[in-house]
Structure formats: structure tokens, C-alpha cells
Amino acid sequence: MTHVDDGLLRRLADEGEQGFALDADAAAHLAGCADCQTRLATVIASAQATAALFSDPAPATEWGPALARLRAREAYPAPAPAPIMERMLPVTVHNPLRRWLKPLTALAVVALAAALLVLTPLGSYAQGVLNLFTPRQFVAVPVTDAQLRTLPDLSDFGTMTHPQQPAPRTVSSADEAAAAVGVTLLKPTSLPKSVSSQVTYQVMPGNSTSYTFDAAKAEATARAKGKTATAMPKNVNGSVLAVTVYPAAFVSYGESQISLPEGAKAATGAKRGETQARSVPTLVIAQAKAPVVQSTGATLAEIQDYILAQPGIAPELAAAMRSIADPMSTLPVPVDVSRMNGRAVKVQGVDGLLLGDATGLGSAVVWSKDGQVFFVGGPLRDNEVLDIANGLK
Amino acid sequence: MATLVNRAVYASRAADERAFEALFAAEYGRVVAIAYRVLADRQEAEDVAQEVFYDFHRRHPADAPWAAAWLHKAAAHSALNAALRRARRDRHAAGHVRTEADRWQARDEADPQRAAEASEQRRVVAEALARLPERSATVLSLRYGGLSYAEIALALGVGVNQVGTLLNRAEAALRKELGHDTRG
Numbered sequence: 001m002t003h004v005d006d007g008l009l010r011r012l013a014d015e016g017e018q019g020f021a022l023d024a025d026a027a028a029h030l031a032g033c034a035d036c037q038t039r040l041a042t043v044i045a046s047a048q049a050t051a052a053l054f055s056d057p058a059p060a061t062e063w064g065p066a067l068a069r070l071r072a073r074e075a076y077p078a079p080a081p082a083p084i085m086e087r088m089l090p091v092t093v094h095n096p097l098r099r100w101l102k103p104l105t106a107l108a109v110v111a112l113a114a115a116l117l118v119l120t121p122l123g124s125y126a127q128g129v130l131n132l133f134t135p136r137q138f139v140a141v142p143v144t145d146a147q148l149r150t151l152p153d154l155s156d157f158g159t160m161t162h163p164q165q166p167a168p169r170t171v172s173s174a175d176e177a178a179a180a181v182g183v184t185l186l187k188p189t190s191l192p193k194s195v196s197s198q199v200t201y202q203v204m205p206g207n208s209t210s211y212t213f214d215a216a217k218a219e220a221t222a223r224a225k226g227k228t229a230t231a232m233p234k235n236v237n238g239s240v241l242a243v244t245v246y247p248a249a250f251v252s253y254g255e256s257q258i259s260l261p262e263g264a265k266a267a268t269g270a271k272r273g274e275t276q277a278r279s280v281p282t283l284v285i286a287q288a289k290a291p292v293v294q295s296t297g298a299t300l301a302e303i304q305d306y307i308l309a310q311p312g313i314a315p316e317l318a319a320a321m322r323s324i325a326d327p328m329s330t331l332p333v334p335v336d337v338s339r340m341n342g343r344a345v346k347v348q349g350v351d352g353l354l355l356g357d358a359t360g361l362g363s364a365v366v367w368s369k370d371g372q373v374f375f376v377g378g379p380l381r382d383n384e385v386l387d388i389a390n391g392l393k
Numbered sequence: 394m395a396t397l398v399n400r401a402v403y404a405s406r407a408a409d410e411r412a413f414e415a416l417f418a419a420e421y422g423r424v425v426a427i428a429y430r431v432l433a434d435r436q437e438a439e440d441v442a443q444e445v446f447y448d449f450h451r452r453h454p455a456d457a458p459w460a461a462a463w464l465h466k467a468a469a470h471s472a473l474n475a476a477l478r479r480a481r482r483d484r485h486a487a488g489h490v491r492t493e494a495d496r497w498q499a500r501d502e503a504d505p506q507r508a509a510e511a512s513e514q515r516r517v518v519a520e521a522l523a524r525l526p527e528r529s530a531t532v533l534s535l536r537y538g539g540l541s542y543a544e545i546a547l548a549l550g551v552g553v554n555q556v557g558t559l560l561n562r563a564e565a566a567l568r569k570e571l572g573h574d575t576r577g
Contacts, residue, residue, distance in 0.1 A: 010558070049568075054533075059435040063417055
């Protein structure tokens, strides 16, 4: 039996009382080894001497005022890019998928926006319900962090019902996932060698939420801020937007190692230039019936005009939205230009949007076809993702 | 459609802000404690904590699994940088080279309360700590800022069994540094 090293003895000295114990072999050795016992005594004395140097207690702090101070800073940033996609995905904190989805932030916005689409044909339903939106294609709208920061808060001029956060569940087969989602799951015909053949099926349940425009609330909010509210058109006031999201199937393939971007590296203590590897799924294919957005009153054009007239909307952003040739069939996808790039591609014979993480970490493609929305993404190259997407049958 | 995009962005922002608040509540005191080991000054340690959380908030989602580890490491790193800047500033101040004792005396005179709180040992130890190689200074500030071995391992990106060895080495370096100082 080799001697117990000083590092372990040090931990025993420091954390023995908190429950740290040597493994059985090392403990048995220590019990019978005078040398190790002497070194343990030395380490304990040394640790105590150092602890005495730092015996001055750290100051008591109050986090509340400190957080208020931080928020009062002039350039208090918007929260770091929203991992919306992760919240939609049937994964937990420990699922490695989150790690590569973190940087794919615009993708997150895409996915949720895609999930808010109407794909049913235009026209009125009974009770005067309008389908607002029939997207047949996606287009990237470049946005900056600053523009996102100044977006008006929807709760300033209306009321939203908050649906419960749906919890994903793992199912045992493609058939079970397909049954839960109510679609025929497409399968890839060929996969790159780097994609594992080990497959996991998960289902995220659907939910619905609604938003009611409220002119009185808009005026009250503006008054409280000492401003005048943008006039809310009669048609928009009281109009209810209803968003229904259907269950989605997520098919994940195995795991692979990827390098983390710089920010994440710093966290794990890796030196600059060192590669910090993480395990992530090699491929995710998601599929769902296209969600439905309906309005009880206002049309898309009326709502868009009203929103784009709000003071917080950057003129460039408003112009980009207005320049979309066919707003009834095009989904604008905000792409944070500092983190992502997006370009139009053909997928399965229709227009899709290919998104790449600016650091080259991965890419994904989204499209809609036959009343469904599709997502294919992973730590893969653009052309690999496209080939997989086009090969789905 | 803008509505829906806003909704998407906003739902996420509100959730992120709540997550950030929870992270701040859980880690603020520890970030200050780590910085305090290096700076031995409550105000300066709190200033460092402000910068660390600001930077984190700007760059990373609050529910990142590595959030706490990032904050701990950044606390030590930023505090060490602040200590270096302070030393440089003090050397150039008032057109003459001041000794550490002068500097502390000046600070204490400027703030009677600080003088009352001041502990000679605290100052000397912190200054010696800040002169150590960064890795050694970091491991000591994390440990005596109140982190467990497991937390130190995460912050430094090393195996938990290496932490004791790093601590032993850093402690020896600190003792050597202090030996020079206290006998001088």
C-alpha cells in the first residue's frame, strides 16, 4: 500500500468533520503508518496556522441592496441571451443538450416563434375568429442586443395568461412518440458517421395561452411613466390573441464531445487555448403540428402597426419588419447578429432557414411543411444538417 | 408577428431575470467573501462583486449549471486585478513612494470607522496573498472565502483530489511571502 498523499491528508484535515473520509484502503494504511500519521499532524498544524491568518470573518452582506445597486446601473444589461429553446426541449438541467443550446440563442427565439405560428389557411372561423398568420417561409431579421433591450413590455398594454411550464416525458419508441404528437414521424435516411445510433424519444406536451389587448391599461402604464400612450386602434383594443402549441416529438441521437466557447471555458478553469470538451447529443430532430395563433378581432396588419409604433422599437427593426414582402406568410426570425447567422435554404422542397452559431459550434435548420414545423440541429456542419433534413422520410 | 416575437423574448427575459435574482441571492455573500480575502476591504470587495455579477449577467444565462463556479473564479481573478491596480495607484500617488503602512494609515485616517475595524494582520495577509502566483492566490481566496473542496475543484476546473495539493503548495508560498514581510 502506498502512502496517503499530502493533498488527501489536507482534505481530511479540512473537511473530515464535514464528512470527508479516506477510502477503506487509505484509511487502513493511515491507521498503521507512522509516517503518514506524522505528515497528517504536520498538515493539520499547517492548516490551522493558515486558518488563523484568515480568522478575520468576511463582512456580513445584504444581497438585496447590492442587487438594487447593480440594477440601477445605467447600462444594466438585458439578461444573457434567452435559452428559450431549452425551455421547450424535453430536457432537464443535467441534460447535456442544454450545454450546446446555450450559445445557440437566436435559434431559441426561432424555435419559440416557430411554435407560435399559424399554418392553417387564412379565413374566418365561426365567432369571428381570425387566423392571423400563415407562414410558408422563414426570414432572418437581424437584431442587436441593444434593440432587444428596448423592446416594449407586452404587459404594458395588455394581459397575458401564463400557461403552466409543460414537463417533458421520455417515451420508449418512435411509435409511442408519434401517437402522442399525432403525426407520422419522419426518419433520417442516412446519417454522418459522427452521429450516434443510440436514440432517445421524448414528448413535450402542448399548451395554450392568450393575450388580451387593453387600451385602458396602456394609457395607465404610460401615465405612470409620465408619457402619452400610442393610440390603440379600436379594433385592437379588447382583441384576444390565442396561441395553441401542440405536443412536439424530440428525437435525440447519442452524445458527442464539443468544445465550449470562451465564456464557458473560463467557468471551468480551462486556460485560454485549452479545449474544454462537453458531451452533447449528436443530433436532435423535432417535429410537431404547427401551432395556431388566432385573433378575435384585430388583423395581423393592425396588430403589427400598433406594436411597431411603440417607442421602444428601434427604427431599423421596424423597417426590417415592414420590408417583409408578404407578412401573412413569412415568419420573421430575430437573429442576434453578434452570435448567429441565418440564411435562406431549400429544405424538403420548401423554403427553410438555416442558422449557424457564430462560433461554429453547431447549426440547425427550421422549416414548415404540410401543417407541421420541423427542426434539425446539432453540433454538425451546415451541409451535414441540411443533408439530414433533406433525407427525412 | 412582432407581438409574438416580443412575447417570446419577454417571457424568457422575465424568467432569466428571476433566475439571476436567485443566483445573486445565493452567491453574493460568497463572491464578496472571496474578494475580501484578497482586498481586505469591504467596500472594495463589494465593488468587485458588482463587476463580477454585471459581467456574468451580460454574458451568461443565470441558470447555467456552471454559474456559481464561474462567479467564484471571476471573484478571485477580479479581486487580484483590483489589488494590482491598487498597489500601482498607491505607488504613484502623491508623487512619492509610500510604504504599505503609510497607505493603510492614510486610508484609516480618511475613514475612522475603517480604522476601528482595521486589523493589522488582515492587511498584511491580504497584501501577501495578492503577491502570490494567481493560481495559489486563487485557491487560498476560494478556500478562506468559504468554499468547499468540491466547489473549489469546480471553480478551478481540477479534480477534487488535487485541491488539497494546491492548497498545501499555496499555503507554503504564502508563508514564505509573509516570512519576508513580517521580519522586514
